[in-house]
Amino acid sequence: MTLWLIPFFPLLGFLINGLFGKRLSKPAVSLFAVGSVALSFIYVLILLSKLYPLTTPYTEHDFTWIHSGFLQVGFDLTVDRLTALMLMIVTGVGLLIHTYATGYMQHEEGYARFFSYFNLFMFFMLVLVLASNLLVLFVGWEGVGLCSYLLVGFYYKEKFASDAANKAFIVNRIGDFGFLLGIFLVVMTFRTLDFGQIASAVSSMPVETNAGILTAITLLLFAGATGKSAQIPLYVWLPDAMAGPTPVSALIHAATMVTAGVYMVARTAFLYNHSTIAMSVVAVIGLFTAVLAATIGVAQNDIKRVFAYSTVSQLGYMFLGLGLGAYSAGMFHVMTHAFFKALLFLGAGSVIHGLGGEQDLRHMGGLRKSMPITFVTLGIASLAISGFPFLSGFYSKDAILSAAYEHAPWMFWIGALTAGLTAFYVFRAFFLTFFGTYRGHHHPHESPLSMTFPLIVLAILSAIGGFFSVPHLLAPLFPLSTGPENITPMIISASFGILGILIAYVFYVANPALAETVRVRAGGLYTLVLNKYYVDEIYAAFIVRPLEVLSRYGLWKAVDVGLIDGAVVDGGGRLVRSVGGLLRQLQSGSIRNYATWVMAGSLIVIFVLGLVGGSVR
């Protein structure tokens, strides 16, 4: 059994395409890129069938990475059911999106560059999910962040793309700072980074005396999760990250990387379980993020931005589930979300591709005839995310909301309301795209098979994915709740979803004038939401601007230019120069002058000797 082979294949693909991509033809690049991920996928399937039923984790020690004092960190990979689920999502959805990307990126510059980054991303993501200790996880964590940066800034010649890439990277740095502090605290507290060892150490710790340190660790780790998984207050980078190519948005910023935070919290659940404060923080932040992002999504006009806010919102749901202790429900939503959100983005990509790069909903419309496959598959995805009964999103959202219903009814009601909002804005985008009359100037056409095939597969998965019960799969790790099944929350949230769809239908298909009336009526509220509650502006005014001023005038102009450059470096030079200029006057070239100096010197020596009373013998 060699677990390291799983991430190794994409790494190989990255090396081939990264080093020789320019000399290879496009089909060859696609072969290596898609082939490496396909190999990983097949290998994962073989491995999991061999390891079945995997009730206990299977760990593999590849080599000792750090051995320093008490701290021993190995490059250890481990597979348990949680990892198995993530492996299937990452390699499966990754394979579909790689296939899709061969069609989508066909006419783009930097074809090989794109796929080498894409494969590198797969490598790091697989390292992340396979990691057996926090440090290896951190390697994957930072690696996917790097790939996200590279791919968001893929169109690096455009200012907005490189700005968005910088924003994504810097905002993630803030979260990762917390994450790193959390890791340090783990090392100090447990003297190990291995998940298994930490778990056994925690279980034997008296909770009362260690609640403080565990809360600190979990909150710091969660700070990392808010960065990577786009939660309040660090969610601002994700909508801007849509500047990257659409397959990137689908794979990295919807299906896999952004769920890394959810995965990490579930992976360290044994820590969170010991801190009620941290759990509440996770739940509340998740819930508020879900509501906030959903309301912003209502007013966005860029199709990818609508789905980006929807991703933020759905990630909020996942954290809500985690915070309520329903880890398996959160992971369930990770899986179904990976299906339908990847499909939403790929569908949006198909629309954008068919319209020659148009992303504005106001310039779409009536596309259901010219793009039938995209229309149907995107429809299924929209229904799934709305929690339409018996589609995948219905089951996972229900699992989370049921947990909320049991623990905190107020959270349930807000969550259910958000489900309605979600249905409304997703269908708003859907109706604006496919219904009515076409409002643009292109000639819409259906996408090639390499793009529609993944759409169809994902549509099937989005439809039936809910029957694959993740809570039962993860039962060995996270025990199932034993309470009686309660269908009330299921009915309430599903009806909110259907209501949202109906309202969207009334507003954007049946009576488009009504939407305009409401928009005008809402006035200031609409402007507020359209401008995303001015969060970016607030951050700019209160954090970015002061930092910039401090850096520019304090650190740069005063400390660097003034003190270090001016006083130390230039000052040292000036001092030597002026002293030298003074001493230079001695070198007059006149022998007589020199002789005078010699005589004066001798006289001084004689005088001093006489003064101190030098004597012969």
Added chain:
Amino acid sequence: MHISPVPLSWYLLLSALLFALGVAGFLYRKSIITVFMSIELMLNAVNLTFISFSYKLRQIDGHIYAFFVMVVAAAEAAVGLAIILTIFKNRGTLQIDEVDSMKL
């Protein structure tokens, strides 16, 4: 036969006088040749002091030093005169004030 000896202080006075003359010549004469001769004068003034003390103290050290100084003076004369000749060939002058190009 006993001749009353010349007192040591006379020798030292003479030596100091010669040395002072040498210094003055070195500082105030304009011709390089004269300056050079002034240096020789100073060296010999020192020699005189060495010999006087050597004689007075009945020790051989002073003599040895005097010989050393003479050897150095001879070597110096050889090199110095060669330099002076070269300067005269290149510049056509022996005025010490005009030879001052070694400066910043």
